Amino acid sequence: MTDTLISRRGSLPPLTSPKRASMRTGTRTRIGAFASTGIGVIVLAIMLFPIYWMVNTSLQPSGNTLTAGLFPLNPDFSGYERAITDQGQNLLTSLIISVGTVVLTLIISAPAAYALAQFRFRWINVALMVIIVSQMIPGVVIANALYSAYNDLGLLNSLPGLILADASHAIPFAILILRTAMLGIPPSIVEAARIDGAGLVRAFVSVVVPVSRNALITAALFAFLFSWSDFLFALTLTSTEEVRPVTLGIYQYIGTQVANWSAVMATAVLSSIPAIILLVLAQKFIAAGTTGGAVK
Template identity: 35%
Template sequence: MSTEEIFHKPPYLVPPEPTLRYYREALITLLPYIKNSFIIAFGTLMLTLLIALPAPFVLTKFEFSSKNSLGFLLAFVQMLPYTAVIIPLFLIFTRMKLINSHFGVILALSVFLVPFAIIILRSYMVSVPSGLIEAALIDGAGYLKILISIVLPLSAPGIASVSILVFLMAWGNFIVPLAFIKEESLRPISIGLYVFIGQYGVEWNKLMAGSMIYTIPPLVVALLAGKSIVAGLTAGAFKE
């Protein structure tokens, strides 16, 4: 709807002259922000998986003194809101010169998402038979080969679920990019939508169209992978 139609009184229940022009204009404006969102989301996913895939294997198949304490620490981190640690992280990242960079945002998001991924994968990898690992050790395989060749393939549904959830969380995050990125050209679409909110008014048609564009990637992922998420989160939950 045009601006005149939006503010028409009485309001229209059905747009008198519907048009997709504002979707096109919003997409052109938001393309740089969409690119930044994909960089941040995929970067966070890669870093999270790089750390989170070996960790639950160690926590489930090895015995060491601080095992229970580490599990408690992971659960504790999950209870912390972003707002509780955003200022300390900002001060640390300022000294490390990671402000105004995609890597800084990726690293900050991974601080929260790595424990989340480890907790989910840990509960899944418990169901991997220890007999397979022992047989591989007898055959001379090292732990790295066992992880890559046995544990990860058997944990594929859980890894797929974690990957999808981590991507969605990184795509939709608002507070971390807002705190860590000041340059407009580096900001993701979650902040880029504010380009349609000006000092003297709001471009409601472009803002609503941009919001729909913002929701398309998570919506597509949820529709295509919804069953995989449920299957991955419930697999290994019961022993028969």
């Protein structure tokens, strides 16, 4: 059951489904189409206004920002100077943790996804159910338990501790989307490698990994974004300044610095850069992840 559930979910949207072959044709005039574009642009402008406002506020001189004009006519970068002074280290910390999470997620998820897709274990349906349910466990439950465990293990306020915890945002998701992709690998190509003398592990590395490249990229991008966005574990598992992800930096900023909105918003803009880069450069992978995973 779970099996069908996953593949059903995978088939929901574009991971597998090709571009729509035919669209409603004929009836709509060119003018109608452009009117739709107009409506679309207006809707999008409303939706994205807060993001515009974030950028606008970040370019105002510090202090009086909230009485800012609608446009940053005289952009002032002092907010960014302040943000980099205060939060530069935290941005770097977030970057290290996110890259670590990506590596850990892929190392753990890719082999497991392949096993769940291609090996005929009897308990696969149970395993898939466990993975789906684990995604539903509230983060605060995990944080409650990890705090005391980390306290005993000395992992509080440490990069490895946060990487391990942040991977919990990504690993179930990664296993599910990688498995969906790996279901489509024809066993014959793996077999061909085996006949040439490759062991299971080598066949996995030299055949499965390359053909699953796109799904691996999607999983990696989302692991990065989930970890970069993590707030809960940053909040609960760190208390020192040495290891402080930028999300927590922003939270503490808005607790204490509300007078200096330009610095707060400059930090917010800097923290949005990964999402924006990924949306521009890796659009198709993001689209595959949103719909293929159907989970976060």
